[in-house]
Amino acid sequence: MGGYAAFVWPSLGLTLVVMLGLLLSTLRQLRARQRRLAALEAEGATRRPRGGSLAAAAPGDAPTVTRSRENERSEEAAS
Amino acid sequence: MHRFANPARFTRIADRVLPFVAVATAAALGVGFYMALFVAPPDYQQGESVRIMYVHVPSAWMAMFIYVAIAVASAVALIWRHPLADLAAKASSPIGAGFAFLTLVTGSLWGRPMWGTWWEWDGRLTSMLILFFLYLGHMALMHAFDDQQRGYRAAAILALVGVINIPIIKFSVDWWATLHQPASVFRLDGPTIHPSMLWPLLITAVGFKLYYVTVVLLRIKSELIAARLRALDLARLKAS
Amino acid sequence: MKGLVIVIGRDLRLALRQSADAWLAVLFFVLTATLFPFGVGPEAATLRQIAPGVIWVVALLAVLLSLERLFLADFEDGSLEQLLLSPLPLEVAVLGKVAAHWLTTGLPLIAAAPLLALLFHMEPAGLLTLLLAMLLGTPVLSLIGAVGAALTLGARRGGVLIPLLVLPLYIPPLIFGVGATESALSGLSARPDLLLLGALLLVMLLVAPLAAAAALRQALE
Numbered sequence: 001m002g003g004y005a006a007f008v009w010p011s012l013g014l015t016l017v018v019m020l021g022l023l024l025s026t027l028r029q030l031r032a033r034q035r036r037l038a039a040l041e042a043e044g045a046t047r048r049p050r051g052g053s054l055a056a057a058a059p060g061d062a063p064t065v066t067r068s069r070e071n072e073r074s075e076e077a078a079s
Numbered sequence: 080m081h082r083f084a085n086p087a088r089f090t091r092i093a094d095r096v097l098p099f100v101a102v103a104t105a106a107a108l109g110v111g112f113y114m115a116l117f118v119a120p121p122d123y124q125q126g127e128s129v130r131i132m133y134v135h136v137p138s139a140w141m142a143m144f145i146y147v148a149i150a151v152a153s154a155v156a157l158i159w160r161h162p163l164a165d166l167a168a169k170a171s172s173p174i175g176a177g178f179a180f181l182t183l184v185t186g187s188l189w190g191r192p193m194w195g196t197w198w199e200w201d202g203r204l205t206s207m208l209i210l211f212f213l214y215l216g217h218m219a220l221m222h223a224f225d226d227q228q229r230g231y232r233a234a235a236i237l238a239l240v241g242v243i244n245i246p247i248i249k250f251s252v253d254w255w256a257t258l259h260q261p262a263s264v265f266r267l268d269g270p271t272i273h274p275s276m277l278w279p280l281l282i283t284a285v286g287f288k289l290y291y292v293t294v295v296l297l298r299i300k301s302e303l304i305a306a307r308l309r310a311l312d313l314a315r316l317k318a319s
Numbered sequence: 320m321k322g323l324v325i326v327i328g329r330d331l332r333l334a335l336r337q338s339a340d341a342w343l344a345v346l347f348f349v350l351t352a353t354l355f356p357f358g359v360g361p362e363a364a365t366l367r368q369i370a371p372g373v374i375w376v377v378a379l380l381a382v383l384l385s386l387e388r389l390f391l392a393d394f395e396d397g398s399l400e401q402l403l404l405s406p407l408p409l410e411v412a413v414l415g416k417v418a419a420h421w422l423t424t425g426l427p428l429i430a431a432a433p434l435l436a437l438l439f440h441m442e443p444a445g446l447l448t449l450l451l452a453m454l455l456g457t458p459v460l461s462l463i464g465a466v467g468a469a470l471t472l473g474a475r476r477g478g479v480l481i482p483l484l485v486l487p488l489y490i491p492p493l494i495f496g497v498g499a500t501e502s503a504l505s506g507l508s509a510r511p512d513l514l515l516l517g518a519l520l521l522v523m524l525l526v527a528p529l530a531a532a533a534a535l536r537q538a539l540e
Contacts, residue, residue, distance in 0.1 A: 003126070026298050030298075255494045
């Protein structure tokens with residue numbers, strides 16, 4: 001690398017680390033959420049609103065503070 | 080446009096597209112990095128260190144492109160109240176911040192042998208540093224509210240204010256840099272570039288863009304599930 | 320127009336009743352600047368060289384410090400909602416509040432700036448330009464700050480968030496403000512920098528009330 005190896009390789013390596021890291025953390029979060037959703041649906045305790053699941057999370061019924069904190073925790077626990 | 084607002088339809092389309100995009104990303108990045116490292120010639124002035132350009136410049140392009148994408152998504156979200164646009168903005172900013180960070184670090188690694196210093200208050204690098212801060216602000220504001228909907232709305236307004244300010248910031252930083260800088264600073268990328276260097280650069284750039292598409296689709300999918308989980312939790316809370 | 324005057328008048332009366340706030344900003348301004356000679360040494364030549372930059376940066380931080388209370392009190396006691404319901408457009412009301420904020424923060428800072436110029440041995444030639452630049456620049460700080468304050472209303476850790484949102488946007492007024500003063504000190508024309516500051520002020524007069532009003536609306540929803 002003509003004397004520049006100490007600069008070229010770390011540049012490429014870091015780029016790969018950051019890109020792969022972001023991809024893997026995205027995948028892990030996705031998997032964790034998918035698992036939690038599957039578990040909830042298997043419980044069958046809730047009828048999920050068809051087609052409008054986003055609307056169900058709309059501003060009108062914002063989850064309460066304590067509840068959303070709890071979600072974060074359980075999501076973390078799942079991952 | 081609202082045809083894609085249906086989360087089920089979005090997930091279906093995303094699932095169908097994702098495998099192709101993922102393979103294309105891997106191919107473009109593989110070929111691009113290989114060419115950058117082994118095929119592209121060393122620069123007659125900068126020697127082998129020019130290979131850093133093949134990650135530095137595409138990262139910088141992506142960092143700027145993603146901020147504009149966030150601003151467009153934010154405008155769509157504010158004007159048409161399109162729920163997927165909010166999710167796209169939220170999913171994009173960590174990726175943009177990652178590329179801005181990469182631009183800064185690879186710029187520093189390139190600057191060390193070229194300028195003899197790890198950091199130079201050069202117009203481009205300084206602007207990128209400010210862009211990085213703008214990303215951090217966007218991410219922080221997005222997560223600052225207990226009500227996710229407010230986070231979306233506030234972050235969207237911030238992104239639009241930011242995108243109006245970026246040209247102003249860029250101009251002012253250039254103005255400032257030309258006043259304060261010794262004239263002999265080496266420019267990181269010259270205006271002319273030989274085709275043997277242009278091709279690896281373009282292929283890596285395409286790879287970076289495809290990477291963004293892949294990750295952003297995955298993240299939006301993930302956000303959709305999170306929204307569903309929130310709704311289910313709420314329903315359960317009401318039932319109990 | 321009449322509504323604008325009413326909003327400014329009301330905020331000014333409130334500010335006068337709690338005049339400690341305005342004094343605190345000025346006190347912060349002077350006190351923080353006095354730290355620099357201890358940091359870099361008391362040599363007149365060094366102080367003279369850093370004077371414009373220090374005065375501007377410290378003024379910027381003083382404005383930043385005062386931003387959190389810009390909308391917070393009105394948000395908490397419900398008068399912001401009254402403003403939203405009143406026939407006065409919210410954008411105009413925001414402009415009124417920003418004007419009041421500038422009169423109680425920016426203007427006192429400008430008044431205190433000659434004192435700092437003296438302490439930092441600044442040449443008298445630059446003083447007039449410094450004041451002129453601050454006259455154009457501090458309203459920009461108030462305007463951009465209003466957007467940050469409105470966006471973080473009701474946020475967790477709102478006070479810590481404001482600097483993160485606002486400081487990157489403060490860089491252009493800082494550059495042009497210091498640039499004007501430095502040009503004047505080195506015998507060059509300060510006109511280009513002052514014109515750019517003026518242009519920035521015009522752009523922000525247009526953008527900031529719109530953005531801040533939009534932010535307030537979604538905060539009150």
